[in-house]
Amino acid sequence: MSRRFAALLPLAVLAGLAAALGAWWALRLVGPQPRVVDASRVEHCLQAFIAFRKSGDDLRLQEDLRQANIPRAEFEKVIDRFVHYRISKSSLDQAKKLLEVFKEGYNIYPEKVVETTRPASPALSFQLDAEVLTIFTEKPELVREAFGS
Structure with a gap:
């Protein structure tokens, strides 16, 4: 047996x-299917910001943005997001955790969203945050060059 x-x-x-x-x-x-976040638009904004800080030439900035087809208002929102995450370390850490889950393919459904400073717009969606955070994690030297230490 x-x-x-x-x-x-x-x-x-x-x-x-x-x-x-x-x-x-x-x-x-x-x-869930993994996602890839294309941060090229945000990276271009940051590089244009770096060039502007070095030269102070507003006309060159406008030309850089025009060539990349990025409106000035969108450029300002992108730079505002970078400044926000540079100032608020706890927000940056929490958002990085959300980004990892987002990249793994999971959907994020918040129970409640409170916008205290201005009404939510598509440009201030998590997609923009995901792009900004991707630059923070994948190209921190670019962020340091733009904003210092």
Whole structure:
């Protein structure tokens, strides 16, 4: 009798591995899909800001923004977000945690959003924050160059 079970053991192990592999594959198909955050627009704003700080030339800044098709108001909102996260370390840490979850593919549904300074707009969405935070995490030297230490 034990020989019979010994002969079935490799089949049972293979069946278990196949089931585990199938479950893993199903979770990959059904589960959250990783996201990639394109921060090129925000990076361009930051590079234009760096050039503006070095030269002080407003006409050059306007030309840089025009070439990148970025309105001045949007540029200012992007720089405001960088300043906000540079000032508020706790907000930066919390937002970085949210960014990681967002990049892993999970959706974020806040229970309540309170906007005390100005009405929410598409430019102030989490997508903008995700782009800004991506620059903070992937290119911190660029942030240091723009704002110092």
